[in-house]
Structures are given as C-alpha cells and as structure tokens.
Amino acid sequence: MYVAVKGGERAIDNAHAFLAEERRGDVSVPELSVDQIREQLKLAVNRVMAEGSLFDPDLAALAIKQARGDLIEAVFLIRAYRTTLPRLGASKPIDTSAMACVRRISATFKDAPGGQVLGPTFDYTHRLLDFKLLAEGEAPQAARAPAMPAAVPHIADFLNRDGLIEQDTANDTTPPDLTREPMELPASRALRLQAITRGDEGFILSMAYSTQRGYGRTHAFVGELRIGTVPVEMDIPELGFAIQIGEIEVTECETVNQFKGSKTEPPQFTRGYGLVFGQSERKAIAMSLVDRALRWKELGEDNSGAPAQDEEFVLMHADNIQATGFLEHIKLPHYVDFQAELEMVRHLRAEATREAAE
Amino acid sequence: MSLAPQAMTGGFADAPVQSARAFRAALDALSRPGRIVAVEGVQPPAPLSVAAGVLLLTLADGTTPVHLAGAFDCAVLRDWITFHCGAPLVGSDAATFAVGDWSALHPVGRFAIGRADYPDRSATLIVELDHLTAAGARLTGPGIADVAHLSLPDIAAFQHNRALFPLGFDTFLTCGDRLAGLPRSTRVEAV
Amino acid sequence: MPEPQPNPTARQIWMGVLARCRPDRLAALMPDLAAHVVLRPAEVGAVMVRGRVGAVGSPFNLGEMSVTRCSVRLDDGAVGHGYVQGRDKGHARRAAVLDALMQTTQAPDLQATVLDVLIAEEAAGRQARAEKAASTRVEFFTLVRGEDK
Helix, strand or coil: CCCCCCCHHHHHHHHHHHHHHHHHCCCCCCCCCHHHHHHHCHHHHHHHHHHHCEECHHHHHHHHHHCCCCHHHHHHHHHHHHCCCCEEEEEEECCHHHCEEEEEECCCCCCCCCCEECCCCCCCCCCCCCHHHHCCCCCCCCCCCCCCCCCCCCCHHHHHHCCCECCCCCCCCCCCCCCCCCCCCCCCHHHHHHHHHCCCHHHHHHHHHHHHCCCCCCCEEEEEEEEEEEEEEEEECCCCEEEEEEEEEEEEEEEEEEECCCCCCCCEEEEEEEEEECCCHHHHHHHHHHHHHHCCCCCCCCCCCCHHHCHHHHHHHCCHHHHHHHHHHCCCCCHHHHHHHHHHHHHHHHHHHHHHHC | CCCCHHHHCCCCCCHHHHHHHHHHHHHHHHHCCCCCEECCCCCCCCCCCHHHHHHHHHHCCCCCCEEECHHHCCHHHHHHHHHHHCCCECCHHHCCEEEEEHHHHCCHHHCCECCCCCCCCECEEEEECCCCCCCCEEEECCCCCCCEEECCCCCHHHHHHHHCCCCCCEEEEEECCEEEEECCCCEEECC | CCCCCCCCCHHHHHHHHHHHCCHHHHHHHCCCCCCEEEEEEEEEEEEEEEEEHHHCCCEEEEEEEEEEEEEEEECCCCEEEEEEECCCHHHHHHHHHHHHHCCCCCHHHHHHHHHHHHHHHHHHHHHHHHHHHHCCEECCCCCCCHHHC
C-alpha cells in the first residue's frame, strides 16, 4: 500500500515561522547578539567548536543562537557548514610546549618547573548561586602579577629523563582523517584521538568515569593540564615556506598511569593524552582516560571486557551527530513500515484466537 | 622557491559558480558516455587543454594526488596546479588523477583500480587528445540508450578495464574546451 | 620532539601578524588599497589543524579552523599572498596587498604605520593575559615535619 500525503508544505513553513518567533522569545527583552554569546558563553562556544570540529568562535556563537542554545543542534549546524568549505591544507602539528598558558596544573608534581597556575577556573568556587549576577553592569577586574616566561616545558619531560615513563618519538606520517575516509577498525591511535576529540563530551566523560569505577581501570593521575593559545603554522606551496595562519586556544591533558609491565615492557608509567579546541577541561581529561583505556592491546594488557576498552563500542558511539541523526529519524514518518507490522500482528492475533477456539 | 608568474593566472574568477557548472558538465559527460560537452572558465598554461584544466580545478584538491605524465610534467604546469588546486604531484601508482596524452599514460595497468570493499579508491585518467569526435569505437552500457561512438585512442585497454568491473579506472577524454566521459562500466568494441 | 623553530624571516613575521590581527584594526590602519589585480580571488576555506599524540609523537587530526586566502599582483609586478584566520574576505585581500607592498619601497613606511602598531597591540594583549595568569600562580610551602629533626 502506498499513502500519498498532501499539504505538509504549509505546515512546515509555518513551523519554521513559529520556531523563529520562539527563538526570539519575549520581544520586550533585548535580543541576544552573537558577540554576547561569543564573549559571555565562551565555554558553550568552545564545546560547539570542539564537537563541531571547526575552530571559529563567531560561527559557533551564531550556531548557538540559531539552535536556541541546543548545543548538539549547534554542533550539527557547524558540521553541516564545514562540509561546504574547501580544504586549503593541513597545518603542521601544533607545538603545545610553546603554549601561552593561562592555566597549567599538575596533580603529580607540586614543584613543577614553571609553577602551578590556576587560571580562570571553577575549581575553588563554592558552587553557590551568585545572585549578584542578577544585577547587570558588573565589570570585574582580574589581579595582575609579573608575567612568567612565555613557554613552560611539559611535565612528562621530567619523568622521561629518568626513563620512568614510556617514550614517544616524533614522526611526520600523514594521519588518517575520518572526515575524508570512513573509519576503519582496528584504528590507529591517531585516528582514535581524532574521533574522541570531536566526540560528545557527555559520552566521553561517562566512558572515562567508567574506567575510574573499575571497568578497565588505568590508575590515572593528571600529570599535566594546560590551557592556552598556540599559533597554527602551515606550509604554503606558493611561498615555499611555512607561515602562521592564526592562533587557537586549546586544552591539553596528559595523564600518567600506573603500568605493571608486560612481556615486552618493564614496569613504568604510561600515558593517556587529551587535546581539545578551546577551554574544555573536562573533555580533555576524559579524553586522556579513554585514550589510555583503548591502548590495552598495544601495551600488552588484559582485556577485561570493559566498555571503555572496546574500540568499536567507543568510537562508533562517540559522535553525537551520528547518534542524534539515527535516534531522531525514528520520529519521522514510518507509515508503510508500521502498516506492515500492524498487518502482521493482526494476522498473528487472528491465528492465535482461532487456535484457542479450536 | 617562488612560482612562475604565468602559474598564478588563469584560474576560475568566480570559483563557486564556475566550478559548480563545470562539475555538472563533468557529471553529464560521465553519466552519458559518448556525449561531448564544452566547458570554460580557465586558461591553463600549455600543454594543458582548457577542458583538462577545468577538470583539475573542479575535481582536484590537496587530498587528491595528481600525476603528470610525459610532456605534461613541466615546471609551469606543476606550479599552476600547486597554486590553483594545491594537489600534491605524485608518481603514477599513488595518483587519484593522471593527466597526459595516451602514449604517456600507457601502460594504464599501473593506475589504481580500487579495492573490493572500496572500488572508489581508484584513479581517474584525463586523456588529452588531438581530436575528439562522436565517431569510432562503439560504446554500450549504463547511461547509453542504444549505442554511442567515440574517437578512443585504444580499444583493448578499455576492454580490459571493463572486465575488472566493479574495479577499474574512470576516464575523461579532453580536447581543447571539450570533454567526454568513459566510466569503467562502459563496454567498448572496435567498429 | 617538535622540530626546532628556525628564526622566522621578516616576511614570515608580517604574514603571521596579518593572519592573527583583527580585520577592523587592519582596515583602520590601512584604509586605502593600492591598485592591484586579483590572481586568486578571496576564498574562505578550512585548514585541518594537527596535534601530536602525547604532544611529541605521531601527528593526528585535531579539527579544522576557518581560513581565508587571497593572492594579488601590484602594477609593478610584486605578488602578495594573504592567509588570515576567520572568514573575512576583505581581511585576506588587504593582507595580500600589504604583503605585496612590503616587497616594494613602501615597506619601511608600512612597517611603522601598520605592522609595528599591530605588533604592539598584540604584545600588549598577550602581556595582560600573562600577568593575570601569573597572579593565579600557587606558591607552595613545604613544612618541616617533626620526625625529620
């Protein structure tokens, strides 16, 4: 059976108009500007940039406004927009040791060279609602102190010197890109990191939390967490040399994890790594825990069957745009599918009733 | 390093609109094998034809390696492609697009034909011809209502390619500002 | 480890300043554009930003950033390229014209009236942020414990 429906078009147009009016809300309240969102809801903007996988604060702010504050919808808008952009190239890997840090802490070394810098953190707030913010017109002032040297070394470098932490060496292989080629499993660590850094913050957080509660435990400490800006450099073919094409804010987290050793590796510390656009501290820490949990195979650890150790489970369910697309499609018309199911249930019931009667 | 001055001219003046039109023309040509379409919008340096230049600027970018075969592998053309589409220039086995005349592209067995799970990971050949007419080899298959004819530079190579289906390379034939498409699905016979 | 940075050339420095500066500041400092032909029209695109696994290992794709580029040629033949962060086509074109002019005799004048101003403003902004961060630096004191006597 085929059911044709007419008249949906006007309803859809009117739904769009209703949506636009609801987005604006009470017109006696001043309209929110994109600049206000970018400056005053910066962490929401950062999340949309990280999961939208496009660093552009103005666009992320616009997406949040258009999506009425629904951040996953805003991420969807950014993902859709980025597909329209020509790819001009790939940057050189950013050098996070050259970061101009506004925050840099270590849970493992209190005397970390370069110092512990708290930055603009919620950590020591009391989580009491501040009713003073109800009043407008405040322009708070931060304190100042003599600035420190611009770049501070990574803390893992110090453990490296004693050979107590696994070594990693630089290379310049071209990493796989899941925005260009479908993800293939098993995935390299580079591909896993790309999938996790653009994954849903809530999902990555829950996966990381599950490892802390014992599902694939990795005994993680935050070796270092840093937030700040780094320049982005790209080789320009027509120039024959690299130039800086801008500057981005990122959050980087490196965990130090206990490792009892394996058949091939001596007991030492191992690492998990998180790197996320913007000031996205929770995501960066969670990312580094999930990264470490997924490394069980290359480190020769046991697979305890924990969800966070299951690459297919983590990588295939981390993307909130894929997830919401598949989830929400079931609300769209499935009249024909359902009609078939209805026919079948009626048929089975009729059969069951007849058998009972016999 | 700096690019030759003539390498920095001759690209699309209005890339979004012109490349969209060119893409539509390339799609028409490839989905109707044997149909010859005219394209415009670029002035590439010699020996590249307008049609081959349009195809490269429309289809190639930094993620699609290009192989320049024979006389096409010259400094000014390398610079022109680098400046206008940023495509890396590579050997034949790594190419997503390969450009040249037929004798330089041959043997075509060295180009990628895709994999069983990803048949699309194959090369597209852009074959520059001295003449391109709707006469010669007999073409049948998807996109051809009855039969079409095209002045192909070879028969056996395209027959062998068809036998690899769903693997195989796809081909554009270019001459001046005109082009035709020959997808891997087309059956080719001598007349 | 990341490769050591060789000292940037003067052109690398000014192109970087132009990439990072605000479009409205550049337009205010250089309102007029010298006569030029456009070689490659201003184009908004994306650059895939890469990081390194564990900050030092293999590259991985972190996500894209928006970048706009433009290439121009002045009447005297100087070619300029602009690559700027964001989606402002006017910014990219202005940066390209300035890049070309910096290869002409006008360079010292433009260095003083445009680039040095942008550099100073950027440095002041960085300094302010660094000072605020420094004010949140923790000073630990290790207390002597009894059994160590």
